[in-house]
Amino acid sequence: AAGVIQSPRHLIKEKRETATLKCYPIPRHDTVYWYQQGPGQDPQFLISFYEKMQSDKGSIPDRFSAQQFSDYHSELNMSSLELGDSALYFCASSLALRGLAADNEQFFGPGTRLTVL
Amino acid sequence: SQQGEEDPQALSIQEGENATMNCSYKTSINNLQWYRQNSGRGLVHLILIRSNEREKHSGRLRVTLDTSKKSSSLLITASRAADTASYFCATDAQGTYKYIFGTGTRLKVLA
Secondary structure (H helix, E strand, O other): OOOOEEEOOEEEEOOOOOEEEEEEOOOOOOEEEEEEEOOOOOOEEEEEEEOOEEEEEOOOOOOEEEEEOOOOOEEEEEOOOOHHHOEEEEEEEEOOOOOOOOOOOOEEOOOEEEEEO | OOOOEEEOOEEEEEOOOOEEEEEEOOOOEEEEEEEEEOOOOOEEEEEEEEOOOOEEEEOOEEEEEEOOOOEEEEEEOOOOHHHOEEEEEEEEEOOOOOEEEOOOEEEEEEO
16 A cells, blocks of 8 residues: 655755655545654654645744645645754555544655754 | 653563553543664564453454553563553543543563
8 A cells, every 4th residue: 555655764964954745645635734743752743634734733943834736735834944853754644534433544754854964 | 731650661571471561641542652773773563452341452452441440450461572662642631632641661571
């Protein structure tokens, strides 16, 4: 079965540079979520999109922005990178079926490991 | 904050033994999910349990949910060395579709 695809898998950037992470959800999933996991930490929710609209916002820095496109893929844009942004960035997708008794079962991609030097 | 806490933080057992991990959370939820993560790797979805369910099984995994106590447990029976990983619970608060992760339990199964 198709899974969530993230690209790139690894990314190395210098401080103050920008980075764009991409996420391709499982086909027919309408909701995308972004999480950040620092070394030795639990994943922290950043932001989510449902049907191309932002649905929930977590601890996402103002330097980061994200969007979901008409084909449901999503991009996380990160500017003015800092050393502390080095982390694993996960994307997850689900079929939210809002208004119905839905599972909202989230499936995660393999993650993008961002290293800021 | 809705962040869950997991207990124990670390667990070391012998192969063949059962492993039990607990998760507590703070607010009313729609669903609770358990994930497994090998060191530095992706999150693997194990089980989702809805707020109106009390117990769910999948292979060697058994998950219970007690919404009155705002807690869940994950039981791995007949553990194997390959079960060595971190296990996280994640909950979505009612009215939201974001999941908040617990702090995780690091399980080590000794061969």
